[in-house]
Amino acid sequence: MELTGAQILLECLKREGVDVIFGYPGGAVIDIYDELPRHPLKHILVRHEQGAIHAADGYARASGKTGCCLVTSGPGATNTVTGIATAYMDSIPVVIITGQVPTPLIGNDAFQEVDIVGITRPCTKHNYLVKDVASLALTIRRAFYLARSGRPGPVLVDLPKDVMQARTAFVWPDDEAIRMRSYNPSAKPNKRQLQKVAELIRAAKRPVFYVGGGVVSANASADLCWLARRLHIPVTATLMGLGGFPADDPLWLGMLGMHGTYAANRAIQDSDLIIAAGARFDDRVTGKIAEFAPKATLVHIDIDPTSIQKNVAVHVPMVADVGQALSDLRALVEQQDAGFDFVAAHEPWVKTTLEWELEHPIKYVPAKRGEAVKPQYVVEKIYELTKGEAIIATEVGQNQMWTAQFYGFQSPRTFLSSGGLGTMGYGFPAAIGAQMAFPDKLVIDIAGDGSIQMNIQELATAVCYDLPVKIVILNNGYLGMVRQWQELFYKKNYCATCMEAQPDFVKLAEAYGAAGFRVTRSRDVEKVLKEAFAVPKPVIVDVRVSPDENVYPMVPAGKSLGEMLLV
């Protein structure tokens, strides 16, 4: 049977298991939209294409499936670029379908034409322009295969309007057909390297697990927990790794890096064996690279060979899927170390890290009577009320760091945040995507008053589709993180960081058909949050917080992890 390009596309999406697509129509994709009502696919009409790509990303992070979005050519396509770069930096599987002008017009500067394949080449894992309807099905299959395999990432497929209208026989390409001689991600860990790791662990006195987003992405959390407990090794994580190890476990050190805990950073600097799993020694983690982990033997497990030996020279490199590597390591330990007393071997070290934690816990100075609400207190209360079981999205800046520090993430895929790119405006649409994946879960976006205004228009989307996302704005009237840097490193020259002429967020919520609450006193925080979380529709809680609160601890940019500014 012959199908049109649009029909083939939608049939392929269905067979790839896509159940929801975030999109925005336009001239170049009308043929696809014309076909859409005849397919089981649920379409979420966003209010800006950036919202669509972030929502698809949030859906992917929360569910572990591949997210999908659909936008038109030209501005529709360029509006997704920030979100594509966001997903690329954090290795999130997303397939972006963009419309394109008809093939005879390509290159003619036609209306709403842009070379989106050229524009997104450096921020996608791969991208395609489909010029012939005969190759459409194979291209869509390969796009999904590339997005989710190896190191996951965004893949863009550009579809000219005439290709969507052309007809051809539909053939579903089998698994053999999608294989490529030029793409063979290796997943299996090298046995000899694994054996070396096991030996290093037995010999180590001060070992640390340093885990990143790869542990979440590879669903390796259970094996990590087993290994950490059996081997009695403390665990620290990057921002992207939060949730990969339960924060209430005694072996949890907290996040490391620029705003990491004293215990985590101290542990890294004193450790004699660091097992880095699914992390990439990012500059926000290592601080001054020459002084990072000076005493440690470094083991680095990552699926992407380019991550290894990029920022630091490691002693035991291992290119492998982190899930596979940790489960193989677990099997190895079970088999050959049954009689080894790891607790005895590592207990003095674990005790030392606990002492550091007691010495300098993550803390803040609580508000005195009459003082403004402390933002950290709000995050603590959200944690208490949700028992760490909500899905939490954040924007970027102080709100993000306070969430990372004061919300104890218990399980993977419950923390959605733009780690690598640091995209303000990410959190709210990502929360919408997560809510689509988990309609019955409590999904909260912890925001700042700056970043929430970057994609506030998606309130209409949330209201329209009954997605009861809760936005808690830690409203300090500033672009707080930049303000903090100005205070500490730029002689308090607060240029362009005061957000004057702020909207009334409560009225704004109401104008969109959502609910709005305002909190100005510490003693009302818990009560209002409780009330807000019980409202069965989207909610903004505007919490007026102390305007000059800073995020501590802090390792100033370019300094070593040993040089932390504490509270």
Place this chain on the structure above:
Amino acid sequence: MSEKRHVLSVLVENEPGVLSRVAGLFSGRGFNIESLNVGPTLDKGVSIMTITTVGDEQIIEQIVKQLRKLVMTIKVVDLTEHKAVEREMVLIKVNAEDSRRAEILRIVDIFRCKVVDVSPEELTIEATGDVGKIKAIFSMLQRFGIKEIARTGTVALKRSLQD
């Protein structure tokens, strides 16, 4: 670590955009390209790129890995680690007034070059060789006044016998 010249042989799928993926990788990550040559291979679906670049060991390792990571890349070989033959062809248009013509032709002869175009004032010389030879030819012709050049960039193949 010391910087060294490396010749990379890269087999890629012969598809639109593949050159800009490779070129973009170098510019986006701040790697150097001294020369880049692309051409067909015996397999119609595959192109070969010969890239000459400069960097220390760690940079070259990153370049090789990043090239391999591109979805369209089939194979990357650092020919500097092997015995290889490398050649570049250059066309050199040089001033050649009557009084100096004989001297130029002698140099052409010594380097086994060819004269491919002649006019009353100029000669165009075709020269082929490895980096060292090309450099030597340029230095010999410099004093006559080189007016224009065109270079292919290095192409290279691994030698059949490696020992």
